[in-house]
Amino acid sequence: MKKKLAGIINISISNILSIKRSLEHIGFNVIIIDQYQDIDKLDLLVLPGVGTFKEAMKKLIENNLLKLIEKAIQKNKKVLGLCLGMQILFEEGEEFGLTKGIGFFKGKVENFNKYKVEANTLIGWNNVRFNNKNKLLEQHALVANKFTNNFFYFVHSYFVKTDDENIEVANSTNGEVVYSSIVKKDNVLAFQFHPEKSGENGIILLKNELINL
Amino acid sequence: MIKRILSRIDIKNTFLVKGMHLEGLRVLGYPEFFAQKYYNENIDEIIFQDVVASLYKKNNLPSLIKKISENVFIPITCGGGIRNNDDISKLLINGADRVLINTGAVNNIEFVKDAVRTYGSSTIAVGIETQKIDNKYKVFTESGRTKNDIDAFEWIKKLQDIGVGEIILSSISKEGTGRGFDLDLNEKASKVCEVSLLAHGGAGRKEDVYELFNSTAVNGVVIAAAFHHNYFSELLKKKEISMGGSTSYLNSENFINNFSLNIKELKKYLKSKNISIR
Numbered sequence: 001m002k003k004k005l006a007g008i009i010n011i012s013i014s015n016i017l018s019i020k021r022s023l024e025h026i027g028f029n030v031i032i033i034d035q036y037q038d039i040d041k042l043d044l045l046v047l048p049g050v051g052t053f054k055e056a057m058k059k060l061i062e063n064n065l066l067k068l069i070e071k072a073i074q075k076n077k078k079v080l081g082l083c084l085g086m087q088i089l090f091e092e093g094e095e096f097g098l099t100k101g102i103g104f105f106k107g108k109v110e111n112f113n114k115y116k117v118e119a120n121t122l123i124g125w126n127n128v129r130f131n132n133k134n135k136l137l138e139q140h141a142l143v144a145n146k147f148t149n150n151f152f153y154f155v156h157s158y159f160v161k162t163d164d165e166n167i168e169v170a171n172s173t174n175g176e177v178v179y180s181s182i183v184k185k186d187n188v189l190a191f192q193f194h195p196e197k198s199g200e201n202g203i204i205l206l207k208n209e210l211i212n213l
Numbered sequence: 214m215i216k217r218i219l220s221r222i223d224i225k226n227t228f229l230v231k232g233m234h235l236e237g238l239r240v241l242g243y244p245e246f247f248a249q250k251y252y253n254e255n256i257d258e259i260i261f262q263d264v265v266a267s268l269y270k271k272n273n274l275p276s277l278i279k280k281i282s283e284n285v286f287i288p289i290t291c292g293g294g295i296r297n298n299d300d301i302s303k304l305l306i307n308g309a310d311r312v313l314i315n316t317g318a319v320n321n322i323e324f325v326k327d328a329v330r331t332y333g334s335s336t337i338a339v340g341i342e343t344q345k346i347d348n349k350y351k352v353f354t355e356s357g358r359t360k361n362d363i364d365a366f367e368w369i370k371k372l373q374d375i376g377v378g379e380i381i382l383s384s385i386s387k388e389g390t391g392r393g394f395d396l397d398l399n400e401k402a403s404k405v406c407e408v409s410l411l412a413h414g415g416a417g418r419k420e421d422v423y424e425l426f427n428s429t430a431v432n433g434v435v436i437a438a439a440f441h442h443n444y445f446s447e448l449l450k451k452k453e454i455s456m457g458g459s460t461s462y463l464n465s466e467n468f469i470n471n472f473s474l475n476i477k478e479l480k481k482y483l484k485s486k487n488i489s490i491r
Contacts, residue, residue: 015305015306015308015309015310017279017282017306017307017308018282018286018308018310021282021283021286021308022286025283025284025286051332051333052333118214119214119408119409121334121335121378121408121409122214123335123378123379123409124214124215124217124257124409124432124433125215125217125257125491126214126215149491151215151491153287153288155288155310155335156335157333157334157335174214194288196286197286197287197288197310198286198287199252199255199286199287200286202286203286
């Protein structure tokens with residue numbers, strides 16, 4: 001069987017090797033996308049994320065990659081956003097000044113430091129609660145049951161809380177803040193955590209969600 | 214937040230080494246075997262420290278972690294001889310998630326400020342090696358070889374002020390001894406430290422780790438020798454010790470039994486004591 005092809009958007013400051021390795025591990029061929037190109041052959045487009053909202057958007061615009069992402073969404077390609085890659089799919093970010101995001105999901109990205117939280121920068125394993133009201137429950141409950149626990153690895157100082165129950169698949173908590181940790185709409189799926197750094201849980205999740213596209 | 218359990222793997226050239234009080238390094242084996250084993254046993258994160266990089270001004274870690282990241286899908290922190298942003302970039306593109314700076318921070322705080330701006334707080338950790346001198350915790354560099362006239366707690370405050378995301382605090386007098394943590398040090402540090410604080414140096418028995426979490430507010434624990442001894446004793450039983458280690462000092466069963474931790478057993482024990490872990 002021919003391997004599926006994933007393209008990872010390269011926003012130079014990101015560590016994309018781990019994402020590449022995890023996708024290869026579950027059976028993808030992986031290419032790195034540095035500039036605008038034809039995406040017809042892609043089965044999956046990944047928006048990785050380490051860095052700041054502002055820098056990421058700037059790089060995407062400069063390298064004409066924003067257009068590529070919008071095209072992938074339009075063409076109903078499977079798109080995966082990770083961490084900052086999830087946040088930029090929302091409307092607006094406030095990291096180092098207000099910046100307009102891709103706006104696929106409704107909501108804005110906020111800083112933890114305005115709230116009573118356990119950590120302004122959350123580094124570590126946090127619980128991911130799958131949302132019972134979500135219509136994707138059945139599918140995700142299947143996934144959840146295969147985990148030995150619901151811990152995934154997070155690194156973030158900013159978060160999104162979407163008001164749209166239809167898109168929030170799972171949420172997590174930092175002090176008084178409950179934020180969205182998995183969102184999904186149409187063919188776009190995004191995680192606030194790093195599945196490529198979440199041990200076997202992350203690998204199982206990626207496999208279940210991506211390989212049987 | 215749940216407490217993190219990290220394994221620390223010290224590297225000299227391409228070997229895993231372990232000493233005591235940051236000195237007297239012995240080769241224990243190949244780091245990739247140990248990393249894979251710890252990953253399989255559900256370790257939360259791994260720290261790779263090139264213990265001679267600072268001295269020799271070179272770093273073997275990029276090629277090593279590039280290989281390890283093929284099969285190990287947990288966060289990886291790398292330290293040793295990091296002096297500039299090029300050193301950091303080289304590690305990040307080869308699979309590191311965070312870098313650990315020690316000597317480079319003491320010698321040039323502006324470099325750390327710039328690194329925080331460039332890579333973000335959560336990517337920059339600073340290691341503090343400390344020991345009591347005249348009843349004051351002082352900061353050491355060059356793997357414990359150089360003493361600096363800096364107070365460890367003042368140093369923590371300074372580092373968090375400039376945006377460092379994580380402090381890894383090593384007690385030189387406890388390091389590699391397996392005789393328990395310096396609870397006084399870790400308690401005082403966790404009171405001034407507002408960012409993530411990891412305690413290193415002294416883990417020998419599971420009770421030591423429980424005591425650390427029960428009596429201080431540290432966010433996690435870094436364990437080296439105790440995990441290595443456990444793995445090594447398993448290899449001894451299977452008579453598979455021809456894996457690159459010159460380790461006669463470990464062949465004493467007594468030594469291993471008194472100073473040895475199995476990751477799965479440690480986690481089970483901590484859970485039974487209501488410590489919140491993964």
